[in-house]
Every structure is written in C-alpha cells, then in structure tokens.
Amino acid sequence: MENTILIGGIGGQGILMFGQLLCQTALETTDKYITYFPSYSMEKRGGTSDCYVTLSDEPVGSPKAEKSDYVVIFANQALKKFEDALYPGGALFIDTSVCTEKPNRTDVHIVEVPAGEIAREIGDARVANLCMLGAFIGYTEILPPDKVLATALKKIGAKRPELRALNEEAFNKGMEIGTAAKAAHV
Amino acid sequence: MDKVFMKGCQAIAEAAIRAGCRFFAGYPITPQNEVPEYFSRRMPEVGGVFLQGESETASAAMLYGAGATGIRAMTSSSSCGISLMSEAIGWMAGACMPVVICNVARGGPGIGSIQPSQQDYFQATKASGNGGFRMLVFAPSTVQEAVDMTYRAFDLAQKYKYPVYILTDGFTGEMMEPVVLPEMRSEEFLAAERKANDAWAVRGRNGAPKAHKIRCGARPGVVCTLEEKNIEDWEMYEQWKKDEIEYETYGTEDAELIITAYGISARIARSAVSILRKEGYRVGFVRPIKIHPFPEIAYEQLDYSKLRGILCAEMSIPPQFAYDVEAVVRKRAPIATCLRSGGEIIERSAIIDAAKKLYGDK
The missing domain is CATH 3.40.50.920 (Rossmann fold)
Incomplete structure (x- = not known):
C-alpha cells in the first residue's frame, strides 16, 4: 500500500508544514516508510511552495511521485500546475477562499474547503493550513486525527503558543467538512 | 532505537558530528546549504570548529590544514563548488590526508542548475583533481544511508589516511526521511586517535629542528620519491578492490x-x-x-x-x-x-x- 500526496501553494501558507505534520505523525503512529520532498522558490513569501509526501509499506522509490492519490491546492497557480498530477479516482482538495479558478478534472473527487475564510472567521488567517489538514484527514482517514492534531499543536504550539486554540478550532472545523465530503462521496 | 525525521543535508552533518568530526570549513551553495548551516549551530556545542571560508578554494585549503593535524574533518559543497575545491582535493590525496568530502550534486557542467543531478560521476570516481588519484566513493540512496555512510567515511579516512568522498545529490540532500542516528563517538575514543596520530600529524615545532612532516607527494612522516608514493597509492587502490567493494x-x-x-x-x-x-x-x-x-x-x-x-x-x-x-x-x-x-x-x-x-x- 502506497499513499502519495502532493501539496501545492504559495510560500507562507504553511504548505511545507502541512507535509511535515503528516510525516511526523506517520513516523510516530505507523511502521510505514516515509519520504518528504520540498520544492520551493527563493522568495520567503509569495513564491511557489510545494511538497511531496509518500507513505508506503515498501521502501519508497522516487521522492517525487509522478502521480498522486491526493492533491491539496492552496493557490490558482498550484491548481494549474498540479491538477493533472492526480490519479483518476483520486481526491483534489481546494482552498476555495483563495482559488478562484475551477478544476477541469471530472474523473476525480473534489473536496472544496473554504479554509482561508474559516481561518479568518476564527480569528487568524495563518491557521488556514490546519483547517485544510483537518479536512484532509477527515476525508482520507490515512492517519488518526487526534494524533495529527497533537503533532500539530506540539510542533506549531512550541513556536506560536498563542495560536494553539485557533489551530485546534481550525483543524476541527476542517475535519467536519472532510468527513461530510467523504460521506457524500461514498 | 528512536527514529527522527531529518533532512538529508542535516542528517549528514549530524552523522559527521557523531562520527567525531570536529572541523568543518565550507562555503554556501545550493543544494547543500543545510550542511554548513547545521554545522554552524552544532559545532560550538561539541567544541568543534565551524568556518565559512571566503570561497570554496579557501575552505578546501583550510580542510587540508585541519587534516594535517589528524583530527576528523570534512567539507561539503555542490558540483561547481566541488570543482573549485579540486585543487585542494588533489593536494590532500597527494599528502594522504584523512578527510571527508561530500558532494550534494546539482546540474552541470559549469554553474548548471541548482536542481539535483548525477552528473559528477566521472569527477567523483576518476578525476577529482590532477595526478590520477582515486578515492573511496560512497553513493547513498536514502537519508539513512547518507547517515550511515557519512559515519563510516570518517573511520575509513583514518584507516587509509586518505580522503573519502560521498557523492549524493540535491534530492537526497533536501528530502526528509526517518533515520536512526548512530552513537556519538566518545571523547576518549577521539583522544586516543589523536594520540595515535601524534606519530605523523602536525603538532607544532616545540623547539625541534625545522622539518616538513606533511608533504604533498609522500605519506605523512615518510621520506620517499614521488614515484614510490604513487606506487604505494596504487597498491592501496588495488587492495580496495579486495576489501572495499560494496x-x-x-x-x-x-x-x-x-x-x-x-x-x-x-x-x-x-x-x-x-x-x-x-x-x-x-x-x-x-x-x-x-x-x-x-x-x-x-x-x-x-x-x-x-x-x-x-x-x-x-x-x-x-x-x-x-x-x-x-x-x-x-x-x-x-x-x-x-x-x-x-x-x-x-x-x-x-x-x-x-x-x-x-x-x-x-
């Protein structure tokens, strides 16, 4: 069993953190082989920022999967770049509060998450990635949600303790959307 | 054993520290920047030396100096940066220095690209400098292997009193995987090695007559012709074919x-x-x-x-x-x-x- 995940967006949106939280949780809760590969432009903020995550029962081949089971999109440019990198039947997660464009794929499941909007409603736009992470876990069930959240709070909490409650709320709201989308697709 | 989730470059630096590396000199170049960055933070914690030279040329020459004292020392760079170091790498092979060199390779030739590639195979295995010398060259496939090979590279550099080379690439350097880190070499172990290296390493004159202990063109502390040194190196390369094949x-x-x-x-x-x-x-x-x-x-x-x-x-x-x-x-x-x-x-x-x-x- 191999799960390949591609997360694409803009520097500063927490794209790399999203991937690392999946990997760190997988390391602590599974026996899987785990490979994470980041790809980003030179700009600290505003440039492209993408990462590839592979969780597998066998040693991982390429750190950059040719096609992914799940693609998570945080920006229009990432949608354009990575829409085709999804296997037919895979799931495409889109932050609809940032992505104004619509995907062309009709052979995949689309999970629309207004992550940025939810984050702003909660009180801080920076927790949008945790909202999307919640939706991703709620939909895919590839890792235990409580463990993912615990890893997130441990990792982000150390750096930004003031965002702890907001991150938790964002994650849970995302979970609800992801779980509901899963139920609707089944 | 606990696994930690580490980036290739950082894992290489940590493995080097644990192997007893106490001197690093280097110069920034993508995609190996996390190696010197990690050393810059970690070396002071273990009483080692981190130096950012003014160039790759200078950094590799500093490594030559550190190698002459017999301590465990390394440098890293990427492709065109390694080319700049190749003069000193040749000198270190000429003087039989126990150092480790890591190339986190990128595209080439020349400045090439900052993206990963495997275009330095000939340079690493056949002609890393002038004079036809060869080195043991490791080629890791995973971050765990990068750790294990870096750790072993220092032992082999000391065993053969010769530079050991790690050829990796920007993918392995940038990607993160879970790793088990090796144990920290004890201070006693390193002290014993330094004492054993007293026999040939530079320790200052201390009033003794002027003499060159380290010469490019001879084993440390040995007086011989260049041809005798070339033959001795060749015999070592032939011995590697029996003992070092992997x-x-x-x-x-x-x-x-x-x-x-x-x-x-x-x-x-x-x-x-x-x-x-x-x-x-x-x-x-x-x-x-x-x-x-x-x-x-x-x-x-x-x-x-x-x-x-x-x-x-x-x-x-x-x-x-x-x-x-x-x-x-x-x-x-x-x-x-x-x-x-x-x-x-x-x-x-x-x-x-x-x-x-x-x-x-x-």
Whole structure:
C-alpha cells in the first residue's frame, strides 16, 4: 500500500508544514516508510511552495511521485500546475477562499474547503493550513486525527503558543467538512 | 532505537558530528546549504570548529590544514563548488590526508542548475583533481544511508589516511526521511586517535629542528620519491578492490534483464524492478553502494546466457555510470540507458518502459 500526496501553494501558507505534520505523525503512529520532498522558490513569501509526501509499506522509490492519490491546492497557480498530477479516482482538495479558478478534472473527487475564510472567521488567517489538514484527514482517514492534531499543536504550539486554540478550532472545523465530503462521496 | 525525521543535508552533518568530526570549513551553495548551516549551530556545542571560508578554494585549503593535524574533518559543497575545491582535493590525496568530502550534486557542467543531478560521476570516481588519484566513493540512496555512510567515511579516512568522498545529490540532500542516528563517538575514543596520530600529524615545532612532516607527494612522516608514493597509492587502490567493494543485488538469479543504477536513481530503479517482477518480467537489480572501487564482481556473477540486456538508469546526459557498466560487461549483453538530466528526476514509469522495450516479449 502506497499513499502519495502532493501539496501545492504559495510560500507562507504553511504548505511545507502541512507535509511535515503528516510525516511526523506517520513516523510516530505507523511502521510505514516515509519520504518528504520540498520544492520551493527563493522568495520567503509569495513564491511557489510545494511538497511531496509518500507513505508506503515498501521502501519508497522516487521522492517525487509522478502521480498522486491526493492533491491539496492552496493557490490558482498550484491548481494549474498540479491538477493533472492526480490519479483518476483520486481526491483534489481546494482552498476555495483563495482559488478562484475551477478544476477541469471530472474523473476525480473534489473536496472544496473554504479554509482561508474559516481561518479568518476564527480569528487568524495563518491557521488556514490546519483547517485544510483537518479536512484532509477527515476525508482520507490515512492517519488518526487526534494524533495529527497533537503533532500539530506540539510542533506549531512550541513556536506560536498563542495560536494553539485557533489551530485546534481550525483543524476541527476542517475535519467536519472532510468527513461530510467523504460521506457524500461514498 | 528512536527514529527522527531529518533532512538529508542535516542528517549528514549530524552523522559527521557523531562520527567525531570536529572541523568543518565550507562555503554556501545550493543544494547543500543545510550542511554548513547545521554545522554552524552544532559545532560550538561539541567544541568543534565551524568556518565559512571566503570561497570554496579557501575552505578546501583550510580542510587540508585541519587534516594535517589528524583530527576528523570534512567539507561539503555542490558540483561547481566541488570543482573549485579540486585543487585542494588533489593536494590532500597527494599528502594522504584523512578527510571527508561530500558532494550534494546539482546540474552541470559549469554553474548548471541548482536542481539535483548525477552528473559528477566521472569527477567523483576518476578525476577529482590532477595526478590520477582515486578515492573511496560512497553513493547513498536514502537519508539513512547518507547517515550511515557519512559515519563510516570518517573511520575509513583514518584507516587509509586518505580522503573519502560521498557523492549524493540535491534530492537526497533536501528530502526528509526517518533515520536512526548512530552513537556519538566518545571523547576518549577521539583522544586516543589523536594520540595515535601524534606519530605523523602536525603538532607544532616545540623547539625541534625545522622539518616538513606533511608533504604533498609522500605519506605523512615518510621520506620517499614521488614515484614510490604513487606506487604505494596504487597498491592501496588495488587492495580496495579486495576489501572495499560494496554492492547490492536483487532477483539476479533468474534474471533475463538487469536494471542497474546507483544513488538516487537506484531507489527509483529498485521500485521499478518490484513492479516489473509483479507483472511477470524476470528482472534483476544491481546497485553499486560504493561507486569506487567499482563492484565489477556484481556484474561478473551474472548469467549472461540468460540475459536479454542491461538497462542503466542515471540522472546524467550523456551517461557516465553506464561507461563503467559497459567496461565490465564487455559486450556480453546489450546495454541500454534510461536518462534524465538538468535537474529532472528520473521517472519510474520511464525506467519500466525502457526495461520492457529491452526485454521484448515476455
């Protein structure tokens, strides 16, 4: 069993953190082989920022999967770049509060998450990635949600303790959307 | 043993510290920046020296100086940066310095690209400087291997009193994987080694008559002609062919086709082999773990009467690794290549397609 995940967006949106939280949780809760590969432009903020995550029962081949089971999109440019990198039947997660464009794929499941909007409603736009992470876990069930959240709070909490409650709320709201989308697709 | 999730470059630096490395000099270049960055933070914690030289040329010369004291020392760079270091690397081989050099390779030639590649194979294995010297060259495929090989590289550098080279690439340097870190070499161990190295290493004159203990062109503390030194090095390289060969194989017993690769390409090739075998193709896998000395024996052991061909996969155009394979296969089987270059990763699907083409009908 191999799960390949591609997360694409803009520097500063927490794209790399999203991937690392999946990997760190997988390391602590599974026996899987785990490979994470980041790809980003030179700009600290505003440039492209993408990462590839592979969780597998066998040693991982390429750190950059040719096609992914799940693609998570945080920006229009990432949608354009990575829409085709999804296997037919895979799931495409889109932050609809940032992505104004619509995907062309009709052979995949689309999970629309207004992550940025939810984050702003909660009180801080920076927790949008945790909202999307919640939706991703709620939909895919590839890792235990409580463990993912615990890893997130441990990792982000150390750096930004003031965002702890907001991150938790964002994650849970995302979970609800992801779980509901899963139920609707089944 | 606890696993930690680490980036290749940082894992290499931590493994070096644990192996007893107490001197690092280097200069920033993508994609190996996390190596010096990590050392800059970590070296003060273990009482070691971190130096950012004014250039690669200077940093490698500083490493020569550190090597002359016999302590465990290293540098790292990437491709065109390694080229700038090649003068000093030649001098360190000339003076038999126990140092470690790590190349986190990127595209070439010249400035090439900052993206990963495997275009430094010839430079690493055949001509890292002038004078025809050779080094032990490790080629890790995973972050765990990068850790283990870095750790061992320091022991081998001390064992042979010679530079040891790690050829990795930007993918392995930038990617993160879980690793088990080796134990920290004790201060007692390092002190004993330093004492043993008193016999040849630079320790200051202390009033003794002026003498060059370290000379480029002789083993430390030995007086000999350059030719005698060249012969001694050659004998060491020949001994490596007996003692230092490292490779792995999979499914070669019944193989009708062999896919061979090293480093980052090897892990992708290995996953292609698994898929092909599941589809019923009798495909085997040969991977040099050290790319110098080249594991000729791994290819000699193949049953050529069964083989339809050998596919070499590498991230270099034109191919380089494939030449070493050709040299040992000596036309006993057709050889094909599957290549990418300029920062593009080799795709598993491309390896599978090339293998099926070479295999022909099942």
